[in-house]
Each structure stands twice: as C-alpha cells, then as structure tokens.
Amino acid sequence: MKALVLSGGAGTRLRPITHTSAKQLLPVANKPVLFYGLESIAAAGITEVGMIVGDTAAEIEAAVGDGSAFGLKVTYLPQERPLGLAHAVLIARDFLGDDDFVMYLGDNFVVGGISALVEEFRTRRPDAQILLTHVSDPRSFGVAELDASGRVVGLEEKPRHPKSDLALVGVYLFGPAVHEAVRAVQPSWRGELEITDAIQHLIDTRADVRCTLVEGYWKDTGDVGDMLEVNRTVLESLERRIDGEVDERSETVGRVVIEEGARILNSRIVGPAVIGSGTVVRDSYVGPFTSVAENCRITGSELEFSIVLRDSSIDGVGRIESSLIGRHVEVTPTARVPSAHRLVLGDHSKVQIRP
Template sequence: MQGVILHGGQGTRLRPLTHTGPKQLIKIAGKPVSQWVLEQLRDSGIHDIIIILGDNNPNKVVEYYGDGSSFGVNITYVYQGKARGLADAVYKVKDLITDDKFLVYLGDNIVPYDRFPSFLSFKGSASILLAKVDNPNRFGVAVIKDGKVVKLVEKPKEKISDLALVGVYAFTKEIFDVIENLKPSWRGELEITDAIQGLIDRGREVDYRIIDGWWKDTGTPKDILEANSFLLDRYAERKIEGEVRESSVDGRVVIEEGALVENSTIRGPAFIGKGSKIVNSYIGPFTSIGDNCEVKNSEIEYSVILDNVKVDGVSMMDSLIGNNSSVVKGKRWVKLIIGENSRVEI
C-alpha cells in the first residue's frame, strides 16, 4: 500500500515564515506539519511513502526525513519543480505506483482520520474525503446528488456546495490517463478537481466519505495556531524529560530531554522542545516552544515559537515566531508574526 505526500507550494500566505523553506516543515505541537501526516499514514499501516517536493528549498525536506527509516517508513522522493497544480504533482508519481490503488495526502493538512485502509477499499476509480465548511470559496468543493459525486469545482465564486475536499484522496491508476489530457485552469494549473471531474465525465464512480468535526488546512498563521491548539489538546500527554527547578508544571505538559524550566510556571497543554530554557517566565496553554529556545522574564500564551528563538521581557499571545528570531524588552501583550532570522525590539 503506497501513500503520496505532496510537499510543494510556495506558502505565500505564511510569508515571511516560508521564504527559506517549505510550509510543511513548520513545527506545531513539537513536529513539522508533514510529520504528523507521515506518522498518521504509518500508524494506519502505510509504510511505502512517496514525497513530492516543490522548488522551495526541497533539500530541507530530504535532510529532515532522509530515507524514512528513523520514522519507520520507506521514503522515495520525486521533484515536481515549479508548481503547476495538484494534478501535475500527482502525475509525477505515475511510474512509481505499483499497487492498484494509492493514497494522496496534502502535506500541509491536518485531518484526524484513521481509517485509511478502509478508505482505500473503495469501488470505482477514486475516493475523496469531504467536510462541511462555512467558506467553500476557499476550497475545491463536491456536489452530491442521490448519494453520488456529480460535480467538482475549484474555489467556486458562487456557493454550489458546502462540502469541501479536505486534501486526502485515493485513486486507481486511471487518474494518470485523465491528467494526461487535462488543460490548465484559469489559474494556469492542472487542478485535481478537474482530474476527478474527468473521471466522472467518463462515467466512472467516485466514492466519498464525509468527516465530522475538526480539520485544518494550515495555510495561514491563524490556521497554524489553531492546528497547534487542536493537536496539543488531542495528543499531548504529561511527559517531563527535561529538568524542572523551583517551578510549577500543571497539566499535560511535554518537556523534552535537555530542556530546563527554572522559576517558571507552565500550564498545559503545552510543549517545550529539546535544549530550550524557560527562566522566570509563564508559558500558558496551547503554546509550543521549539528546540534550543531561550525564554526569559516573559509570558506566552496560545502561540507557536519555532526553533532557536530568543524571547526576553515580552508578553505575547496569538503569535507565531520564526526560526532563529529574537523578540526582546517588551512590556505589553502583543500579537506577532515574525519570519526566520529576524530581530524585534519592543
């Protein structure tokens, strides 16, 4: 059973965080977004993984995941190069698919769904995961009639359905034949919705499942913060591997090996990464602190702090701070979105 993780895209809505690397490697709740995807597939019994790389520093992806052995999977990499749409990315794996059916998962999505083996047992030529949304113009949507998928439209200007494609698909190899004959959309891309519509136009059956509850396309800073909150709330367990001195650690808090918490209060769910130091500070619920960070004399709530960040004398909430940045000498609560290698004095 093979799974394909799409790891391309420019991440324009997350700039400047994505100027130096792909959005799928942004850490939430202690792991890159795409690692949550990869481990979800692995835990569902899918160990043969193909990662499709884009042109935004793809070497970072290869360096992080390697051959996949440290994650319990086997990884093959395919370079899409310049983004030409999801259907184009899927077509890149044509010669690597050996099974009759295969799974495609967008690497920047978080979908709490654990029945992938049954999802792959569909009849027909494809299967899609759907969820009801309030803003269907942001997504590809599916029109269902008499229990069948009859139409798909990418980011419709008018509301024709509230069922959005959540970024998880299953296909037979017939999808490659359809993609070969696709024409670019008005966006200049080969749309996956058009490819699935091509199957329908051929008279093929497209199965679907509607998921209940939360899911997230982590395309904006607000999405990143919400996904971090959800994952901490759902998966965080109390695990103290670092050193705690004269501090209060309440609830489901992860403090990784090599981290130090001194004269501070940590209230879970929260995550403190390896080698980080939290001194004279308060870390509130739904906050993730990356590896090798230094937080002093500060208060942080509902935020994501990436790796190698220095925070000193600042109170912040609803904030997303990029790698290798520093935020110092603040006296008020602020809301920040800061890219990599930045310094902000407040």
C-alpha cells in the first residue's frame, strides 16, 4: 500500500500568513501539521509516499526532504495549479500503479492516526473507503448521504442545501478502480475535478464503497480558529519537560515544555504550553494553550491561547489572546498621544480594535 499526500493549495483562509508560508507547514505545538500526517502514515506501516506539491514545493521539500526522517521514501509530484483532489490522483497515476493507497490531505489532523483504518481496508478490500464525521455546518465540506442501512448512496461537494451533516474527513482509501473513476469525471462548477464526483462514479457503477464514522477528533486546519483549536488539543497531551533555563523568580505550572536553549526570566508559564529553543520570555505571562516557536522574544506582555511562529517579538503590549502571529513579526506598543492606530497589514487581514 502507498500513500498520496496533498501539500499544494493556496491556503487562502489563512492569509496573510500563507502569502509567505505553506499552510501544511504551519506549526501545531511547534511541529508542522504536515508532520503529524506523515507520522500517522509511517505508523500504519506505509513507506512509499507520493507528495503532491504546488507553488510552495521548495518549502515543502526543504522541510520533508527524502522522507527518511519519518521512515518514509517520498517522491514529489508537481501539480501546476490546484485543479481538485481527483486531478491529484490523475497526475499520480504512474507513481501509484495498481497498488491500493491512502490519500491524506496534508493540512488535516486526525487524533489517533490511521493505523486501524488502514488495517480495516486491507482486511475488507473495498474499492473505496471514506471517513465521515458530524459537523455543524456541512456546506463547507464534501457531504455524504447514507441509506437506512448505513451505505453511502450519494456525495456532494460543498452543497448549498446539504442532505446530511456528515462531512468527508480528509483521509480516503482507494483500490485501483478509482483510476477509471477520476478519468470519467468532468470539472465541477468550481472548475475542479472533485474526488466526491469520482467516488459517486464508483457508487453509480456499483463498486464497493464503504464508510467509517470518525468518533475521535478530526480537524481541517484551514483557518485561524481551526489552527488554534488543533493546537489546544495537541497541547492537552503534553508531558511536562523543562530542558531550558528557568530562573528563581519564575514559575512554571502544569504541563509545560521549555525546550533546550529557551530562557524564562521573572515570568510565569501556565500549561499546557510550549516554549521553543532560543526563545526568551522576560517579565511576562504565558498562559494555557499557547505555543511559542524558536528564537522569539516575549517581554513585558501576556499571551494566552495563541500560536507564535519563529523569530518574532512581542514587547510591552499588555495582553494578547486567540491570535496567530507569523514569522519575523514585531508587536510593540504605540504612542499614547495622539490616540491613533498605526497598522501595516497584508491582504485579507482581520483586525479587531477597541473603539
């Protein structure tokens, strides 16, 4: 069995962060979300991975390399532009051959991994197996319709009027029959070759399509709220570890990770939280569900339920919460007089300012 990991896409809902960084490499608990998927694939006993890459190919390749760090052998498969998940299967045809494969969206996060799912597929050998989960607003997802016996009878991509609240999770398992299906579909109203249409083709041609309801935690880390929520979930499983320096005027409470080379000076860190190597926290408070990456500076500030990427500084700005702060960012106070806000913001930014 092989794996096809999708690491292209523009990440428009995470702009302006993704103007300069691949969305799959944004960190969750200071580790790129893509790495969690690769670790799950390796844990399931799969070693050959085809990686679909687009405009951020160089960044993805620099981070993943040849895959050996994960116990994998990675082959990079360029996609000229995002033309749909079924198109990704089309361009991976030579790599996949007639082998069964798992298709994993690189910005998805599944707690507990996929080992049990892969083993179930290997045992039952259907033509396709999809994962489903209940969501509050299915209009943003591929949606499945089941009959009274629980069999999949219909799929629709981002429907205006969903027939159920069962969304497709970004992990799919396929046998070789899917190759004929992806060749049979036409571009959707979005101009993409939809994997939902390909699976519907399998259903219509009486192929064996099965589903598994995900009872555990799954998240598509497509926007800031989802990133913060996944970060919270991962941090809850932290085990306390203090490898860096914590001076006598500082306090660490609960499940806190202070990486080697980090320094905590006259500050209070309340877990679950992780402070990356080379980061200095001085005269500050870092509260629960916060990840601060490497080589940051937090001074005279409070930070909670947030993610701070590497090489950024937060200096004397009071309290920050529910925030995603990118790389090489400087957050500083403005002069009190005159009363005004001075902003330098990227495209599609969202800012909340007290009147």
